[in-house]
Amino acid sequence: MIRAGMLQVLNGSLEENTMKRKIATGFMALIMLATVVGLAAAQDTTKPTHKKTRTLTGCLQKGEDANEYNLTTKGGATWELKSDTVKLDEHVGHTVKVTGTVAHRKMHAAKEDTKSEMKEHGMDKGEKEHGHLTVTELTMVSESCQK
Numbered sequence: 001m002i003r004a005g006m007l008q009v010l011n012g013s014l015e016e017n018t019m020k021r022k023i024a025t026g027f028m029a030l031i032m033l034a035t036v037v038g039l040a041a042a043q044d045t046t047k048p049t050h051k052k053t054r055t056l057t058g059c060l061q062k063g064e065d066a067n068e069y070n071l072t073t074k075g076g077a078t079w080e081l082k083s084d085t086v087k088l089d090e091h092v093g094h095t096v097k098v099t100g101t102v103a104h105r106k107m108h109a110a111k112e113d114t115k116s117e118m119k120e121h122g123m124d125k126g127e128k129e130h131g132h133l134t135v136t137e138l139t140m141v142s143e144s145c146q147k
Contacts (some may be wrong), residue, residue: 001112005018006023006056006108009138017143027039029119032073034132037068041049043143052101052102053099053100053102054099054100054102054131054133055098056073056077056079056097056098056099056133057073057074057095057096057097057098057100057141058071058073058074058077058079058095058096059072059082059093059094059095059096059145059146060088060091060092060093060094060095060096060145061092061093061145062089063080063081064090067081067091068081069081069082069088069089070095071073071096071098071133075130075135079130079131079132079133080131080132081098081100081132081133081134081135082134082135083100083131083136084134085135085136086098086135086136086138088135088138091140093143093144093145094140094141094142094143094144094145095140095141095142095145095146096106096138096139096140096141097139098135098137098138098139099135099136099137099138099143100134100135100146101133101134101136102132102133102135103132103133103134
């Protein structure tokens with residue numbers, strides 16, 4: 001009799017432990033799901049200056065080097081452009097819309113954050129965004145640059 005009672009107690013403990021494990025596993029799965037959803041939402045709110053791929057519109061001019069070009073946006077931002085796949089030289093003097101990959105994206109983002117902080121604290125020196133972009137796509141907006 002004592003043995004049977006002990007087995008019942010042990011079986012009850014095993015069933016109780018199994019239920020606790022199931023609850024703990026479910027709770028952990030719920031936490032993981034919430035984390036993934038939170039990270040996905042955070043990625044959607046990435047600042048434009050932090051994105052790896054950017055689309056810019058501005059006036060395209062010849063740069064200093066043979067295969068280098070400069071783009072100046074309406075807001076005064078300047079970008080040094082290059083491309084192995086898009087013929088930029090055909091659009092010098094045109095207003096264009098370019099899409100490409102930001103070179104040294106993390107450093108660019110940190111620099112732009114610093115400028116933003118300086119502006120917030122009244123230390124703005126009128127600095128405009130400047131970066132380097134490898135162009136993967138170009139659309140001509142106008143055959144001339146608008147001032």
